[in-house]
Amino acid sequence: MGATPATATMQAAVATSIPSERLAVTRVPRPAPETDQDVVLRVHACGICGTDLHVLAGHSYRPETPFVLGHEPVGVVVEAGAGAREWLGRRATITLFTGEGSCAACRAGDERLCPDLVSITGVLGVWGGYADYLRVRAGQLVEVPQSLSWEDASSLVDGGATAANSVRVALGRDPRRVLVLGAGPIGHLCAELLRVHGVPVQAVEPNPLRRQALRDLGHDVVASVEEAAAPVDAVIDCTGVPAVMAPGLDALNPHGTYLLAGYARVPEVDFAVVARKEADIRGIRSGRREDLESIIALAAAEKIRLPQTARWRLSQANDALDALRAQRVPGKAVIVPDSVWKDEVA
Structure with missing residues (x-):
């Protein structure tokens, strides 16, 4: 399913306790596919949502710590289980919610409304995109067109x-x-x-x-x-x-x-x-897969104009959070992994 060594690590901004105002930028184990339907995304950008600030303040969801926030990631699929290899090399983002699968809401495509919700990637239960890499189910993936920049695409994922x-x-x-x-x-x-x-x-x-x-x-x-x-x-x-x-x-x-x-x-x-x-x-609780797909298509066709994006390196995640708290960001705050930032500069 993937050749990532068990000892491989990655950079991540980790919530070590909640409530807290600071994230710990540190090294953590790099994820690898665990099932045939798992993929690993190399994160190229991850938007910061107001929900992240609420979670850190202790006013919203309470994930078990340590936890990696970030539910607006975009990137490239670099590893895949046997049942998801068609995604290798493709640009993608994700739907966030994993329901238990058999209730009426899940069967209707409304996993976000499942009464027995399993996880919300980057919010509750499953680590998110304030990191170099992210493991998700292939069924969560939504393709991102080449015409959208990583930062612009990240502004669309949940918002x-x-x-x-x-x-x-x-x-x-x-x-x-x-x-x-x-x-x-x-x-x-x-x-x-x-x-x-x-x-x-x-x-x-x-x-x-x-x-x-x-x-x-x-x-x-x-x-x-x-x-x-x-x-x-x-x-x-x-x-x-x-x-x-x-x-x-x-x-x-x-x-x-x-x-x-x-x-x-x-x-x-x-x-x-x-x-x-x-x-x-x-x-209104986020949106359906069709909502995400439709707004990505409108943005790619330049039929809607997107918020301004302001970028911070992953190692500067706390600076980005401070700027949002101080209301100094006119549009969307986006975190870019340091490794990606270096590649772009090079």
């Missing part, structure tokens, strides 16, 4: 699938106008997808860097929900900020839909406004 799922659900209600809360990578991609579908969209973003980045693409962006042009037929909340939910619900038309692409604990919500408008509140 793109989430945006595509959010917009697909919103469009199912035939909205005349949509309000997107948050212009980070997911909000940015939601605005671009809605533009492609010809749906008027306004975004709310308090961070001036991200607000200007979306404005530079011609989008209508304001600094607060109070400044937004309401009412709207759908709100896509990409913030995970409790304070935006009440004004976001107020912005809805009757029978409007509030989509939770980002989510938080909201201590007090007046559900009277939901009842009075007969509004729907709909959760």
